[in-house]
Amino acid sequence: MTRVALIDDHESVRLGLEAACARDSNMTVVFSGSTVTDYLEWRTFSASPPADVVVLDLTLGDGTTVTENVRRVVTDGSSVIIHSVADRPAAVREALAAGAAGVVSKASPIDDVIAAIRTVAFGEPLNNVEWASAVEGDRAFADAQLSARERDVLRLYAAGLPLKVVADRLGVAYSTAKENITRVRVKYVEVGRPAPTKVDLLRRALEDGILSESADDAPAGGPSDR
Template sequence: MTNLSDERDDVLAAQPRAVRVGMVDDHQSPVWGIERILERQDDLDLIGSAATVNELLEQTSALDVVILDLRLNDGTTPRENVNRLAELGIVTVVYTSGEHPDLLRSAARAGALGVVLKSASEDEILAAIRAAGSGEEILTVEWAAAIDGDPNLDAVDLSSQLQRVLTLYASGGTSISVGNELGVAPDTVNEYLKRIRQKYADAGRPTRTKLDLFKRAVEDGWLPMPNRGQE
């Protein structure tokens, strides 16, 4: 004779597990909006939210999808955040007002599955989260525009050392200060800068000035987008 408890356990085991969702946004109102949308969904479970990726991961890394705001006050870049989550097997959905295409391109380079606008309908938001939970790319007009608007999306590949040189120098460093930071001679830093400039020139994105280097570093997600007061 079949035990009713065993039957119930078999039914529960056969049911798909709810997608575990986290959210990173340093403004509370978008979080409240997502909480309200997801609380009625049996297949989506909002596990936690925080103002930074680090704070969210301190709460839990048992997540399938993270809804990520592009501009965070901790100064992290979309590339950093998407990569950090990807290392833990967590996929990212960008949640944004859509005002910063450079940041969208940076998230795309890092492997975010797509973007959903904060002005999107509940159905669009739910569809995006469910698609990401299944590992599917989220095809929206905004995502396509961000990618299509960058013909050199994967054209510039910098080693970790060249990335560090670029970020330190473009942030205001000199050949001497960058060399001191990395433990190399200033002449070596200048050689690294020549390689960086050549790579961007080959990609059709010249860097004739230090400001150009700064712009490329922001475009490619090595440096965060400056706040308006800093531009």
């Protein structure tokens, strides 16, 4: 069961999302409110675990910033989907840089929003038209200045290969491949796009065009590791 929290200062939006989630037998709305502060206070007083996915409006009416809201929710332990009119690409990029898993337009069909919640709940990257529009052309957001070797290691590792297999395929020592991944993570932190997990590294590789979603990039098999 995917536990969902809805944070939007427009009640009609929340009611529509609640009704859509209620139609999915594997999804339940545990919180619906207008601010992140209200959500975190509910968490404290109810002793409820964090929601699996928080659907968050890009701009709330309480004067908070998108960076502040996303970071508070992510730090609390939830994944964040920005639900926005998506006409402010700079603010969307800000949300993605703060750790949001993706963005879904409020103009999207409700089934697309529900599908996005499922995708993020399974720990998969959310890449769609809204996300692409937000990052396209913004090289300051996209460029972590990775070396050619670091890009090679990231491409294979993010595609699902264990790090030892990556090292063997590139003809380098395991320690060298591990050091490259460490440097990649440090560089992404330096540009405000942290990637602490393998799923995060996959998102960064997709964002930066290092890895495509085509079958050509998929590894032949083998288990993945962190």
